[in-house]
Amino acid sequence: MTEEKKQLKRKSESGYYYSRLIPKNIICAFTTREHDYGLRNAENFHEYSNNLKARLNFFNRFGGKPENIVFFEQVHKANISVVEKKDCGSGVFDFRNALRSSDAAVCQTADIGLCILTADCLPVFFIEPKKKVIGIAHAGWRGTNLGISVRTVKVMVNNFQADPNNIEVYFGPGIRVCCYEVGRELLPFFPEQIKKRGKRFYLDLVKANITRLKKAGIKTENIFDAGICTKCNNDKFFSFRAGDTYKRMMSLIMIKNK
Ligand SMILES: [Zn+2]
Secondary structure, eight states: OHHHHHTEEEEETTEEEEOSOSSTTEEEEEEOTTSOOOOTTOOSHHHHHHHHHHHHHHHHHTTOOGGGEEEBOOOSSOOEEEOOGGGTTTTTSOGGGSBTTOSEEEEOSTTOEEEEEESSSEEEEEEETTTTEEEEEEEOHHHHHTTHHHHHHHHHHHHHOOOTTTOEEEEOSBOOTTTOEEOGGGTTTOTTTEEEETTEEEEOHHHHHHHHHHHTTOOGGGEEEOOOBTTTTTTTSOOTTTTOSSOOEEEEEEEOOO
């Protein structure tokens, strides 16, 4: 874990990011609870415009142009979008324009930012440094069970000739096995990754994704974990389970041209 934590640097109050990335021109960042970045649940125009402003400021900080960012509908399924120029701007200013039925995306075009919103679900970042292909996935238990991480890897391999041996995977902040209580009905889906404590069951979502990714050929040394539980660290991160029903953090991945 020490090694993994070295990868994570805090850039500012509102954004953490992964450093020591190879190649260095890839942005891989996620926000804290300093701002709410969700638009779907904004209660009024004032909140909507505040959240939108926070988004634009965050893109600006990383040199991303809002018209080149793409958001996804996020419906807890495992459909992967292959993002191209024509998709740029989807969902940035209006959540209703986000890419339909999609919870993950892959892209090889420079300067296009892929963004997902979470508050407990796990943001997963993918990078193939040699082929310069990136991906991002929104992995809750449903998506994880449907194999969203592995499906993202497969799209990187099939569409862009990425080599699984080179693919690096980064986990952002999400609810961890310490806090993620689930019903026993999930046991058949995650027999190895649900721990019983007393009469309660807890799911290790990170482990569930890692197990599946390793089976798909991702190397252990290429998997990195921010190690942040959103519920334990609710003072810094939004957590649905801790009561942040409507607020969302943002995760961004992007290849920068220079
Ligand atoms: Zn926790």
